[in-house]
Amino acid sequence: MTNIISYDERIKNFDWSISEKELDYQPGNDINIGWYCSDRICKLGKADKPALIWEGSSGQEKRYTYNDLRLTSNGVGQFLRDLGIKPEDRVCLFMDKIPELYIGFLGVLKIGAIVQPLFSAFGDESLIVRLENAQTTAVITQRKHAPKVRKILDKMPYLKHIIIVDPDPAKPLGEREVAFDMDNAPKPENFVIFPTKAESPSVLHYTSGTTGQPKGVKHVHYSLISQYLTAKWVLDLQDSDIYWCTADPGWVTGTSYGIIGAFSNGVTQCVMDAGFSADNWYKFIEKHRITMWYSAPTAIRSLMKAGDEVIKKYDLSCLRHLASVGEPLNSEAVIWSEKVFGKAFLDTYWQTETGSIMISNYPGMKIKPGSMGKPFPGITATVIDADTFEPFGVPGKIGLIAIKPGWPSMMRTYWRNEETYKKKFKNGWYLPGDRSSIDPEGYFWFVGRDDDVINTGGHLVSPFEVESALLEHPAVAESAVVSKPDFVNMEVVKAFVTLKPGFEPSKDLDLEIMNFVRKKLSPLAMPQEIEFIETLPKTRSGKIMRRILHAKEWGEEIGDTSTLEND
Amino acid sequence: MEDMKEIIRTYVVNEYVEDDTEVSFDTPLISGGIVDSFSMVSLKRFLENKYKISIPDDKATPEAFDSVNKICALVNEFTK
Numbered sequence: 001m002t003n004i005i006s007y008d009e010r011i012k013n014f015d016w017s018i019s020e021k022e023l024d025y026q027p028g029n030d031i032n033i034g035w036y037c038s039d040r041i042c043k044l045g046k047a048d049k050p051a052l053i054w055e056g057s058s059g060q061e062k063r064y065t066y067n068d069l070r071l072t073s074n075g076v077g078q079f080l081r082d083l084g085i086k087p088e089d090r091v092c093l094f095m096d097k098i099p100e101l102y103i104g105f106l107g108v109l110k111i112g113a114i115v116q117p118l119f120s121a122f123g124d125e126s127l128i129v130r131l132e133n134a135q136t137t138a139v140i141t142q143r144k145h146a147p148k149v150r151k152i153l154d155k156m157p158y159l160k161h162i163i164i165v166d167p168d169p170a171k172p173l174g175e176r177e178v179a180f181d182m183d184n185a186p187k188p189e190n191f192v193i194f195p196t197k198a199e200s201p202s203v204l205h206y207t208s209g210t211t212g213q214p215k216g217v218k219h220v221h222y223s224l225i226s227q228y229l230t231a232k233w234v235l236d237l238q239d240s241d242i243y244w245c246t247a248d249p250g251w252v253t254g255t256s257y258g259i260i261g262a263f264s265n266g267v268t269q270c271v272m273d274a275g276f277s278a279d280n281w282y283k284f285i286e287k288h289r290i291t292m293w294y295s296a297p298t299a300i301r302s303l304m305k306a307g308d309e310v311i312k313k314y315d316l317s318c319l320r321h322l323a324s325v326g327e328p329l330n331s332e333a334v335i336w337s338e339k340v341f342g343k344a345f346l347d348t349y350w351q352t353e354t355g356s357i358m359i360s361n362y363p364g365m366k367i368k369p370g371s372m373g374k375p376f377p378g379i380t381a382t383v384i385d386a387d388t389f390e391p392f393g394v395p396g397k398i399g400l401i402a403i404k405p406g407w408p409s410m411m412r413t414y415w416r417n418e419e420t421y422k423k424k425f426k427n428g429w430y431l432p433g434d435r436s437s438i439d440p441e442g443y444f445w446f447v448g449r450d451d452d453v454i455n456t457g458g459h460l461v462s463p464f465e466v467e468s469a470l471l472e473h474p475a476v477a478e479s480a481v482v483s484k485p486d487f488v489n490m491e492v493v494k495a496f497v498t499l500k501p502g503f504e505p506s507k508d509l510d511l512e513i514m515n516f517v518r519k520k521l522s523p524l525a526m527p528q529e530i531e532f533i534e535t536l537p538k539t540r541s542g543k544i545m546r547r548i549l550h551a552k553e554w555g556e557e558i559g560d561t562s563t564l565e566n567d
Numbered sequence: 568m569e570d571m572k573e574i575i576r577t578y579v580v581n582e583y584v585e586d587d588t589e590v591s592f593d594t595p596l597i598s599g600g601i602v603d604s605f606s607m608v609s610l611k612r613f614l615e616n617k618y619k620i621s622i623p624d625d626k627a628t629p630e631a632f633d634s635v636n637k638i639c640a641l642v643n644e645f646t647k
Contacts, residue, residue, distance in 0.1 A: 143586055275600045
């Protein structure tokens with residue numbers, strides 16, 4: 001029996017109070033995600049149940065029960081409180097997928113502070129714009145990532161504490177640094193959890209747009225209502241499940257479903273902190289007897305690329321339910337997973353701003369490979385005309401995906417950027433920035449982004465950010481960044497570059513520029529290809545016509561070039 | 568061969584290691600999280616430039632790039 005039982009029945013008379021009741025929450029009560037993910041599960045009699053089974057890259061393992069989760073996150077909270085961290089201060093988690101990241105997340109929330117998770121592969125430039133915008137008070141990090149924080153310290157007057165979770169005892173700590181050994185820190189039994197309410201801020205995730213700096217998406221504790229129920233109905237998390245969400249909590253999937261959805265449902269989840277290899281992944285599933293696997297199309301296509309033979313070495317019969325998120329899951333991947341695992345990956349659609357799954361395929365519902373599925377119960381989604389912002393009302397037409405605001409995990413604003421936040425709404429609809437069509441049976445079919453943002457491996461990269469970084473390289477005069485198709489990552493970053501006088505295109509310069517961007521921003525933002533050209537296509541007013549370069553990469557019609565400068 | 572191993576090891580340490588992690592010729596680079604799949608593209612480009620070879624995409628797998636020793640074996644395949 002699946003949790004959702006029947007999608008068609010669930011959409012009738014749906015109300016979010018279903019989730020509130022299951023969580024024993026009444027409007028006006030305190031609601032703290034940290035408590036719901038640890039203390040409440042213990043109160044339900046599952047204190048000794050394994051909550052987190054963690055495996056590092058060299059095979060080392062750590063296990064935490066729900067009681068450990070409760071006490072250890074209390075310890076994190078106490079440490080931060082003693083340090084002077086106050087409610088609504090921003091505390092950045094800048095770590096690999098280690099236990100301190102998962103438990104630290106709950107500890108920060110327990111004192112009413114705001115968690116700001118950042119992808120640990122970010123370079124110093126990516127780090128500085130996000131910490132500066134959030135005016136972050138503390139960063140919790142590992143010694144391997146601390147040098148990036150130290151590098152920008154002079155520009156961070158708000159940053160009071162750098163908390164190192166694995167300090168080298170042989171080396172002194174640096175300026176503003178403090179050591180914290182989570183596993184051996186005091187674990188208060190009676191910890192006073194800050195009484196956050198539904199609208200108290202919880203998580204600040206940063207996401208990229210076409211122009212401007214990254215935006216801080218502000219979520220609140222009430223998001224739990226959506227995250228708990230979508231995890232239960234879409235991911236079908238059940239008491240006996242061993243769950244593996246492969247996403248990094250530096251990104252929203254890793255927090256909404258790698259922490260909140262998993263722990264609020266009281267399941268046992270496994271985390272692997274190691275790089276990708278097909279063998280390692282299958283070995284991990286077999287060893288831990290994973291039953292529910294939530295992954296991403298990039299990973300699935302990488303597994304496809306590794307071939308079917310490697311699968312035969314492992315017993316993967318434990319898998320009972322698979323789902324995917326991050327970018328559209330192509331029909332070939334769905335069909336392949338059905339062939340090799342005996343189960344199709346169910347595609348789920350949502351984004352940082354929505355906080356939880358919006359459109360999805362559901363256990364028990366007919367799957368149309370390549371389709372995004374249907375709106376989650378309680379979500380009103382449609383496709384609207386890009387000019388009038390009115391719903392089409394007829395199937396098959398391609399338009400903008402539009403969602404009626406009001407679900408619990410909807411972002412509340414962009415941090416210190418209310419103006420951009422307001423622009424996300426048209427005619428009473430929230431616009432995620434994606435295009436699709438709806439077929440006569442109500443299934444959504446993804447078409448693409450409605451802007452220039454690059455979706456690489458499920459992560460959004462701003463062409464503006466990459467272009468800005470490129471211009472800081474001494475050889476680069478001008479740059480234009482677009483996506484190019486890629487089998488594994490769907491899209492990758494491609495840069496067109498003109499050089500300053502005195503510089504000549506060469507393979508070494510190409511590599512030097514790639515590495516320059518990688519270190520400044522992140523490996524995701526590094527152009528996978530750089531094309532040196534004489535001039536960039538521009539309008540007569542001097543604006544770079546990115547769409548011409550994009551069309552060239554995708555083999556599309558170039559369209560109207562009447563405003564092209566040198567046409 | 569030893570020269571090549573040391574050149575690649577030094578490049579990996581200089582480009583991809585931010586702290587004092589030691590990298591031997593057998594240290595897992597990809598599965599060990601030292602080089603991620605996106606950064607692998609720049610490592611491949613370095614090898615192609617340095618050894619004047621072209622490594623086909625289907626040979627540039629996470630497994631083939633998982634240690635300095637494995638990378639050397641791959642490079643040797645294309646320099647012979």
